[in-house]
Amino acid sequence: MKMSPAASERYQPYALVAPTVAVLLSVAAYPVLATLWLSLHRLIIVFHDRRFVGLANYASLFGDGRFWSSLGNTCYFAGAAVPAELVLGLLLALLLDSAIRGRSALRAVVLLPWAAPTVISAKIWMYLFNPQSGPIGATVLHGVDWLGTPPYAMWAAILLDIWKTTPFVALLLLAGLQAIPTSVPEAAQVDGASTWRMLWQIKLPLIRRSIVVALLFRTLDAFRVFDSIYVLTQGGPANTTETLSIYTYKTLMKAGDFGYGSTLAVATFLSIVSISLLYLVALRSRIAERA
Amino acid sequence: MKRAANGLAAITVALLCLAPFAWQIFSSFQTELGRPSLRNYVAAFQGRPFGQIILNSLVVAAATAACCIAIGASAAFAIAKLEFKGGRALLGASLACSMFPPIATVSPLFLLLRRFGLQDELAGLILPYTTFALPLTIWVLTSFFREIPDELYSAAQVDGCTPFRAFRQIFLPLAGPGIATTAIMVFIFAWNEFIYALTFISSPEKRTIPVAISLFATGQKEPWHEIFAASTIVSVPLLIVTILFQRRIVSGLTAGAVKG
Amino acid sequence: MLAHRRRWLAAMSLLALGATACRDVGQADSRGQMRLVFKYQPLGPDPAPMRDLLADFERQHRNVEIATEQLPNDADSALQYFLTALEAGADFDVLVVDIIWVPMFARAGWIADLSQEFPAELIRGDFLAGAAEAAIVEGRVFAVPWYTDVGLLYYRTDLVPRAPRTYAELEQFAAEAHRKEPSVQGYLWQGRQYEGLVCNALEAIWGFGGTTETEQLRIDSPAARAGLGYLRSLLRGGVSPSSVQSASEEDSRRVFQSGKAVFMRNWPYAWNEAQAEDSPIRGRVGFAPLPTAKGEPGHGALGGWQLAVNARSPPARRAAATRLVAHLTSVQANLSLATAYGRRPARRAAYQDVSSLPSFDKALYPILQNARPRPLTPYYNLISDALQSEFSAAIVGIREPEQALRRAQQQINRLTAAVQ
Numbered sequence: 024m025k026m027s028p029a030a031s032e033r034y035q036p037y038a039l040v041a042p043t044v045a046v047l048l049s050v051a052a053y054p055v056l057a058t059l060w061l062s063l064h065r066l067i068i069v070f071h072d073r074r075f076v077g078l079a080n081y082a083s084l085f086g087d088g089r090f091w092s093s094l095g096n097t098c099y100f101a102g103a104a105v106p107a108e109l110v111l112g113l114l115l116a117l118l119l120d121s122a123i124r125g126r127s128a129l130r131a132v133v134l135l136p137w138a139a140p141t142v143i144s145a146k147i148w149m150y151l152f153n154p155q156s157g158p159i160g161a162t163v164l165h166g167v168d169w170l171g172t173p174p175y176a177m178w179a180a181i182l183l184d185i186w187k188t189t190p191f192v193a194l195l196l197l198a199g200l201q202a203i204p205t206s207v208p209e210a211a212q213v214d215g216a217s218t219w220r221m222l223w224q225i226k227l228p229l230i231r232r233s234i235v236v237a238l239l240f241r242t243l244d245a246f247r248v249f250d251s252i253y254v255l256t257q258g259g260p261a262n263t264t265e266t267l268s269i270y271t272y273k274t275l276m277k278a279g280d281f282g283y284g285s286t287l288a289v290a291t292f293l294s295i296v297s298i299s300l301l302y303l304v305a306l307r308s309r310i311a312e313r314a
Numbered sequence: 315m316k317r318a319a320n321g322l323a324a325i326t327v328a329l330l331c332l333a334p335f336a337w338q339i340f341s342s343f344q345t346e347l348g349r350p351s352l353r354n355y356v357a358a359f360q361g362r363p364f365g366q367i368i369l370n371s372l373v374v375a376a377a378t379a380a381c382c383i384a385i386g387a388s389a390a391f392a393i394a395k396l397e398f399k400g401g402r403a404l405l406g407a408s409l410a411c412s413m414f415p416p417i418a419t420v421s422p423l424f425l426l427l428r429r430f431g432l433q434d435e436l437a438g439l440i441l442p443y444t445t446f447a448l449p450l451t452i453w454v455l456t457s458f459f460r461e462i463p464d465e466l467y468s469a470a471q472v473d474g475c476t477p478f479r480a481f482r483q484i485f486l487p488l489a490g491p492g493i494a495t496t497a498i499m500v501f502i503f504a505w506n507e508f509i510y511a512l513t514f515i516s517s518p519e520k521r522t523i524p525v526a527i528s529l530f531a532t533g534q535k536e537p538w539h540e541i542f543a544a545s546t547i548v549s550v551p552l553l554i555v556t557i558l559f560q561r562r563i564v565s566g567l568t569a570g571a572v573k574g
Numbered sequence: 575m576l577a578h579r580r581r582w583l584a585a586m587s588l589l590a591l592g593a594t595a596c597r598d599v600g601q602a603d604s605r606g607q608m609r610l611v612f613k614y615q616p617l618g619p620d621p622a623p624m625r626d627l628l629a630d631f632e633r634q635h636r637n638v639e640i641a642t643e644q645l646p647n648d649a650d651s652a653l654q655y656f657l658t659a660l661e662a663g664a665d666f667d668v669l670v671v672d673i674i675w676v677p678m679f680a681r682a683g684w685i686a687d688l689s690q691e692f693p694a695e696l697i698r699g700d701f702l703a704g705a706a707e708a709a710i711v712e713g714r715v716f717a718v719p720w721y722t723d724v725g726l727l728y729y730r731t732d733l734v735p736r737a738p739r740t741y742a743e744l745e746q747f748a749a750e751a752h753r754k755e756p757s758v759q760g761y762l763w764q765g766r767q768y769e770g771l772v773c774n775a776l777e778a779i780w781g782f783g784g785t786t787e788t789e790q791l792r793i794d795s796p797a798a799r800a801g802l803g804y805l806r807s808l809l810r811g812g813v814s815p816s817s818v819q820s821a822s823e824e825d826s827r828r829v830f831q832s833g834k835a836v837f838m839r840n841w842p843y844a845w846n847e848a849q850a851e852d853s854p855i856r857g858r859v860g861f862a863p864l865p866t867a868k869g870e871p872g873h874g875a876l877g878g879w880q881l882a883v884n885a886r887s888p889p890a891r892r893a894a895a896t897r898l899v900a901h902l903t904s905v906q907a908n909l910s911l912a913t914a915y916g917r918r919p920a921r922r923a924a925y926q927d928v929s930s931l932p933s934f935d936k937a938l939y940p941i942l943q944n945a946r947p948r949p950l951t952p953y954y955n956l957i958s959d960a961l962q963s964e965f966s967a968a969i970v971g972i973r974e975p976e977q978a979l980r981r982a983q984q985q986i987n988r989l990t991a992a993v994q
Contacts, residue, residue, distance in 0.1 A: 040400075044404065118324060132331055136334075155815060171817070191499070195454065260767055275421075276417065299409065512646070533915065
């Protein structure tokens with residue numbers, strides 16, 4: 024229940040929000056609007072080809088096989104990585120929340136995969152997957168070159184992402200768990216609640232906001248994934264690990280096609296928007312049920 | 315029994331997280347042929363102002379985190395606790411900004427920064443970093459403020475507190491865990507960001523760490539061992555910051571604070 | 575009142591003078607002092623020789639100060655930076671360009687026409703044929719070759735009798751070496767989906783007698799199908815290990831240098847690494863032109879970088895920038911870069927100098943002369959993208975070479991027709 028401030032203080036919320044709005048409007052709005060505007064043009068900078076074509080780029084999207092396959096790759100990647108990270112992140116957060124020795128050291132150690140530069144981590148994992156000398160590559164699926172063979176290249180990317188980003192989810196959920204007043208689990212224990220019940224019916228609902236935030240932002244980031252996959256495979260072999268971001272990058276920064284590249288960026292944006300709306304609708308109904 | 319299981323799980327998790335780095339650290343103390351050597355650590359500082367570069371990254375990351383929290387915390391409080399039009403719209407709009415692939419924003423931002431003379435300035439990095447980390451900041455902090463019971467606010471109102479004061483003196487201190495969490499996330503995002511740092515900064519002494527590391531490869535050879543040494547070196551400040559902040563995450567709400 | 579006014583005027587004029595004195599960097603002031611900005615990739619771990627080269631220029635031109643700004647070695651990152659900066663109108667003066675970018679940058683109007691200072695006949699006469707052709711677009715010179723590279727075959731002198739001349743010999747020697755030493759792998763090359771794959775594949779296509787006509791951009795030909803089929807057969811037959819499918823130059827070099835392979839296709843830089851003091855294969859490596867189907871020496875893909883002048887560099891600095899380019903591409907500069915950083919000179923004259931050039935570069939000269947550039951067209955980046963994915967598909971076995979080449983040709987036709 025939100026409180027209404029007194030009439031004289033009605034401006035204060037807007038004052039509190041003003042800096043954020045100012046920053047977003049001045050810095051974020053321009054690139055976003057510029058991208059939207061460019062997506063309505065045909066603009067290949069090397070050839071000085073610039074004309075307004077309206078929605079023609081979007082029409083070409085529908086017939087662009089490479090767009091659909093990169094969208095498919097992105098959905099596959101996000102669909103595998105995000106749920107895994109959420110589940111593992113939750114387990115990790117619960118572990119970090121529990122009373123074990125060396126908890127603070129563990130918390131710092133756990134952040135390392137996520138804190139390390141992506142390029143370095145990707146290089147390390149490239150070694151791990153090396154079919155002749157890597158610990159994973161030479162043992163699991165003996166002799167297959169993970170990064171150079173179609174289904175496995177994507178799995179390698181997914182594994183790297185899970186290793187790298189589960190700490191981020193765990194951190195978010197841990198903060199949520201830490202915010203639960205200690206009186207709640209204590210009361211539940213007095214009532215004789217089992218561990219499972221404690222988790223499922225008491226803790227989870229209390230951190231549902233953190234879960235929503237984690238889910239939203241992880242999906243966002245998974246859909247925009249670029250660095251790790253680019254370093255691992257550059258979208259190969261044969262574009263089988265090419266995600267929307269990699270296709271956008273190649274269109275923008277290699278071919279210099281700023282028109283269609285912007286269209287791809289907007290298409291990525293719209294895909295993410297659709298999925299987020301789906302989440303929010305699904306979760307809202309779930310929450311309404313509970314209430 | 316549960317303690318033991320948790321302990322075992324903790325060790326497994328720590329191993330899984332650290333194992334890949336074991337190879338990195340191990341290699342960093344070797345020459346390319348497997349002979350032990352500290353040469354890589356020395357080489358990291360030769361021919362480049364590596365200390366300055368680490369400092370640049372620290373400044374940019376810390377400033378970004380500070381700005382994000384300074385700007386975002388007040389907005390999050392307003393959205394979570396005060397009734398006014400546009401709170402939800404702001405959340406949605408900021409989320410929308412986060413949904414854009416960063417690569418599409420590089421060119422327009424480059425033009426924008428040049429127009430305002432911020433090209434090749436660290437401030438020219440802090441500004442876009444803050445902007446694109448604000449959505450996460452606002453969302454996390456809003457969810458935090460929402461957890462804090464409303465009775466606190468109504469109690470403050472009865473005491474004659476303005477929203478400003480309530481925010482500053484009551485809610486901000488209670489949002490410690492949220493702020494610490496956000497600070498770490500934003501810090502790490504700014505610390506590792508590459509595309510903007512590559513495009514907007516050109517002076518060697520103003521470079522940040524990710525770009526500097528990508529500059530280690532001179533010629534076609536990739537000096538892995540040097541790169542690993544450099545990467546290990548830069549993990550140290552990151553670890554320190556993380557350890558400092560994660561203590562703040564620990565201090566959650568106690569029953570006493572809620573009642574008072 | 576009047577005195578006050580006079581003082582105010584004086585203050586204002588001082589301010590105005592001060593403001594003009596603090597104009598943007600790079601402009602010549604009343605003393606003629608100017609600042610040139612040179613964007614390049616560091617050539618080696620030791621910055622001293624390059625610094626000396628630039629200091630040399632500053633000594634000869636007392637009014638010029640050179641500011642260097644480094645770019646990452648990764649060509650993709652450098653291209654991304656240039657695309658963004660040049661399109662936005664950045665006005666640095668001298669820049670390095672990859673040999674395949676020149677037609678593209680020239681068409682975009684980003685690099686200046688240097689035909690006046692470096693006439694085409696001069697370029698063709700002074701520099702290696704392939705490098706010179708890559709710098710000339712429609713008869714006008716847009717860049718000056720700085721250093722070159724060519725694809726080579728490396729082989730282990732202790733495991734094979736001599737360099738193989740045909741593909742059949744390559745497989746035969748590799749099999750024999752494997753019998754002698756079961757732990758070694760056969761033939762390492764780069765099959766990852768990136769620019770290096772285009773070099774490897776084109777070399778195989780040329781090895782079957784194919785040509786890549788720039789004007790028509792025909793990639794679907796019998797030779798191309800044979801070339802891709804050959805590469806695929808190397809993997810299927812086990813002559814090349816599966817790691818080749820995701821290997822880049824450094825991956826191949828590391829394995830070869832640790833002694834675990836018989837043959838490697840790579841750039842000349844691998845030689846210095848192989849002959850380094852602590853290299854396990856020191857003294858046991860040889861190099862040769864790539865083998866071909868019929869046995870004539872193969873054409874290696876031409877690599878290397880060139881120097882260009884930014885078209886946006888103001889006329890006041892243009893002359894100095896051009897002189898800097900001339901200085902950096904002079905014979906002396908070529909020789910010092912060869913000894914200090916192991917970069918192959920692009921100037922023919924450098925190879926005639928008996929004493930100063932390292933013997934490796936001298937021995938490399940005939941192979942360099944035989945190097946072939948990749949298609950020289952402003953569309954190169956567009957078609958390279960299509961080629962990379964289709965070549966990768968053929969090599970990994972996702973598609974048959976015929977189908978992959980047909981698809982590649984369709985994409986190339988569509989892309990180049992769309993941009994007219």
